[in-house]
Amino acid sequence: QARWADEGTNALSEETLRDAEDPFFNLMMFPYPSAEGLHVGNIYAFTGADVYGRYQRLRGRTVFEPIGFDAFGIHSENFALKVGTHPMELIPSNVANFTRQLKRTGAQYDWDHAVNTTDPAYYKWTQWIFLQLYDAGLAEKKEAPVNWCPSCNTVLANEQVIAGACERCGTPVEQRLLSQWFFRITAYAERLLENLEWIDWSETTKKAQQNWIGRSEGALIRFPTATPTAGRGDREEGGDAIEVYTTRPDTLYGATFMVLAPEHPMVEKLTTAEQREEVTEYRRRAAAMDLVSRKKTDKEKTGVFTGGYCVNPATGAQIPVWIADYVLMEYGTGAIMAVPGHDQRDYEFAEKFELPIVRVVAGPDEDADSPLTEAYVGDEGELVNSGRFDGMQWREAKTAITDWLEEQGLAEPQTHYRLHDWCISRQRYWGPPIPIIYCDACGTVPVPEEDLPVELPYVEDYKPDASGISPLARVEKWYAVACPECGGEARRETDVSDTFLDSSWYFLRYPSTGFHDRAFDATRTEKWLPVDMYIGGEEHSVLHLLYARFITMVLDEQGLIGFEEPFERFRKHGLIIKEGSKMSKSRGNVVVPDDYIEEWGADTFRTYLMFLGPYQEGGDFRDEGLSGPWNFFSRLWDSVTGDLGEDPVEGELEQALHATIKKVTEDIAGLSYNTAIAAMMEYLNAVREGGRRANRAEVEPLVVLVAPFAPHIAEELWQHLGHDAPLFRGQTPEGNPALWPEYDAARAVADTVEFVVQVNGKVRAQMELPRGVDEASAKEAALAEENVQRHMDGKEIRKVIFVPDRLLNLVVG
């Protein structure tokens, strides 16, 4: 059995890239080259994509299937620190190891167009992308509360914080107020959401993005503050107002108090002298809390009264203002109107601090006075205790109350997104320096394009610290530069950019790696993009896949490309587990691909991976399972290399062959690889039934059908069958010969059908009848069956259900 691919025929020449008549861009998510080496999960992902690409190639298309390395980032750097090898040495050796491993997997990679994000020739253009956003006003440095990982010593994007903890190391994240570079992805929230309606992606991935963008509709409502008047206990309204965002303006009449985030800027103003001490203490404790503990939903509500009051614009009532850590500064306005009757959190808070709870929505079978034992948040209901809005359905009241307030200048409708701007600054070493220079005279100056790349210097001590300042800030001879505008003393930005910026545009680089004077060539891009098929893991639903869409939209808007969605089709693949549980080093159940490829060969390994479960759902890897595909290929090998007959395909086998080609073709197109393989096994079993000798015409098409899964074996058998040129030959602009077998739909079905007879819904007989048999003849044949007669027991036929070519159900009684 041949084991290794002949990679020479896979790469596309510059001429082919330029002139391909029927191009197919087959993309898979480029790997992060870890020190542990290629994971079986990588191979699973890549093989599924490769099978698809090889299938397209055999259908005659010119397939571009590049690969690369996403090698910058905190993960690599942390690992380098751990083992004490500098990333500039570690990464090249990891890349070399990955390359060696990838070359054994039998994928048709185009190694001539590989990319590596840590190569200055690549990140030169990552920096260029940054400058495009900067020029478009979409990159801005601003002071904002950001997520700080105290273990990695850097800020993180919102997308990299999982349940309040750092995605990489699991440490609870802190909030810090820092000045960072942000990309204004929120400006594209609506379009990112809208386009999800038409792009052809796995539904689950689209859903994940939808949830992440998190559009909600509501209103911004102003609550005027009420300050105590001198002497008496009254308060005077006026001056300031607290703005709240709510998705339920219809419950305004039930807002009996307000809650501000402890960090809210108005707290200082509202706090009265007698409450000051308590408020200050609470704020201090809230600030010290990490995000994981703060965001726990099951902890008891805490809070403190500020002593201040606001006016509910609907009722005119003065309501107390509290602070509590369940209100977050980062969402909405950092302040809420609390409606304890119809929000469970507010209800709990009101119960604990004995604040008034008012019902303003009555569900079915309820009225204005029905007692509340928890917040009523039901889907149906009409307004009560709400003045002129009583009796209105709450959904209508949402608009009605907003409109009413808007007329008085107290509110406006607002759409909110959960999505935050993308923080791309990292106070770390292992990434592309952000191409900005700060000059006392000229301010913030972008590095001129001709000065790119801003190379990452070799720094012996690249360890991050807790200062919030990048390690590059310790290298004066690197950061001290002349201002590109005035020539005066200036200083480089010392933060590097997020790894996800590297991967947000790599697919644009692949077809243009031959160009050194531009990030991507316009005509090359037009020929190959958008990507025809992108296959990858779901874990990037809201990271890479969202960022890549955003960057593509920006480039499109700048007129640099001619499409706003980078991936026309995206399919997620499933996860692979080992013997029922997740693979992990501590469990000791990690599948090391090298060992399996050594023992079974790449073809068997690939085919088993594709066979063990539905590709888009994943499956369970079991060592014993490998012998299935192994046996299949042994038999195929045996049949083809044995004594071949030269008779034509006839009878049932002919039908089976056409049916198999049809099924395999359709299944591969739909990524149902497991059933495609099963169909081929079934067909080979039929060919070999009873130890029968195979005819050339029976097995030759099968050799092509297995080729996407088992390219090496297929290639050898193809040669054995007497072909001079290989199945997968050098790709040309004209495309590839369409060697994929055709099927005749009419011949894919048999002349006779296995017809089932049921009596009262239970199967009582099977009959072989000619295809297309009519109801009357089928009934006649059915009644002739002894077992049918027995179960009818002489009773009268009340109804006959006839399903053509399938079944006849006799209802008796």
Place this chain on the structure above:
RNA sequence: GCCGGGGUGGCGAAAUGGCAGACGCGGCGGACUUAAAAUCCGCUGUCCGAGAGGGCGUGUGGGUUCGAAUCCCACCCCCGGCACCA
């Protein structure tokens, strides 16, 4: 709590309104062999039956239908994501 995905033989899984368990693994029996391995052939959901045949069976309970793994309602469990998001 919310949003996805799922629950079918000893195991991985097929079947998306019409014969449940294709295909594969494992197991059992047989052939070949001095023997074993490999290979090949047959059987393999479960219960009753000598057999023909029959009963039961797709997480649980109900419903729709001539007919439900598949559709509907309620619930239980597993996996993934999001989560004091106002």
